[in-house]
Amino acid sequence: MRCYLPPPAPIGTPTPTLVWLHGGAFFAGGLDQPESDAFARALARRGVRVVSVDYPLAPLLSTRWPFPHRSASGVARVRFPGQVHDLSAVLTHVRATSAGPVLLGGASAGACLAAGTAVAAAAGDGGQRLDGAVLAYGFFHARLPPRPRALRARLRGRRRFTHTRWPMTAMNLNYTGSRSRLGNPSAFPGGHRLAGFPPTLLLDADRDAMRASSDLFAADLAAAGVRLEHQVLPESVHGFLGRPHEPAFTAGVDVIAAVIARWTAERVTATA
Numbered sequence: 709m710r711c712y713l714p715p716p717a718p719i720g721t722p723t724p725t726l727v728w729l730h731g732g733a734f735f736a737g738g739l740d741q742p743e744s745d746a747f748a749r750a751l752a753r754r755g756v757r758v759v760s761v762d763y764p765l766a767p768l769l770s771t772r773w774p775f776p777h778r779s780a781s782g783v784a785r786v787r788f789p790g791q792v793h794d795l796s797a798v799l800t801h802v803r804a805t806s807a808g809p810v811l812l813g814g815a816s817a818g819a820c821l822a823a824g825t826a827v828a829a830a831a832g833d834g835g836q837r838l839d840g841a842v843l844a845y846g847f848f849h850a851r852l853p854p855r856p857r858a859l860r861a862r863l864r865g866r867r868r869f870t871h872t873r874w875p876m877t878a879m880n881l882n883y884t885g886s887r888s889r890l891g892n893p894s895a896f897p898g899g900h901r902l903a904g905f906p907p908t909l910l911l912d913a914d915r916d917a918m919r920a921s922s923d924l925f926a927a928d929l930a931a932a933g934v935r936l937e938h939q940v941l942p943e944s945v946h947g948f949l950g951r952p953h954e955p956a957f958t959a960g961v962d963v964i965a966a967v968i969a970r971w972t973a974e975r976v977t978a979t980a
Contacts, residue, residue, distance in 0.1 A: 712752040722808030731816025734883040743950035754965035787885040809839035819846025830904030848898035850890035871917035907935035
């Protein structure tokens with residue numbers, strides 16, 4: 709874990725903590741990529757303590773090319789449910805060492821990992837163990853749902869072809885290692901019951917095929933009575949939290965910081 713501390717807050721003011729998971733299709737990425745490091749630094753400057761997690765990456769099924777058995781930081785590669793087990797342990801530690809609210813979030817594949825871990829956390833003690841979830845341009849289904857015509861018309865660039873059903877199903881199967889695990893709600897919670905899921909911010913990209921999954925997941929959350937805020941950044945594309953020099957990065961961080969600040973203030977008011 710890597711912890712990013714915000715400026716000191718006034719005495720008695722609770723500091724929220726966001727446990728953050730980078731994207732990378734389950735098999736790539738690390739703590740130094742902008743979607744992890746630059747994002748965490750920017751959010752910490754806005755008053756949120758960020759704990760980014762170097763979670764274990766999945767190996768690749770293909771043996772055609774040599775592929776390291778460990779990530780760049782030396783963490784051994786494993787498949788589901790190893791990631792959820794490790795992230796659950798991280799949450800236990802962070803909750804025990806944090807005085808303020810604890811939220812879990814991630815981007816892209818990290819959003820899926822965060823949502824799956826939130827499902828496991830809710831089932832673990834019969835109630836909400838998290839104060840919130842922040843899920844950015846994530847996908848939550850074992851198979852990418854059909855993309856509505858209006859969404860297809862918004863897509864640009866190579867992701868019109870890479871973010872389609874076949875390659876994403878292959879990526880998800882590589883993460884789980886078996887087709888039977890694709891139906892596990894802690895792997896892909898979309899389409900499953902979400903009782904006990906924490907208040908959630910869904911922050912999506914406008915021109916992003918994965919919004920087909922996020923839109924359905926939003927409906928699942930609403931049906932479960934989960935407090936939900938769903939925002940789509942106009943003209944943004946997938947991965948905007950990994951491009952700190954673009955306007956969508958700043959806009960996205962501002963949205964996340966504002967929602968966390970509001971939720972934290974509401975908690976203080978409710979317990980006063």
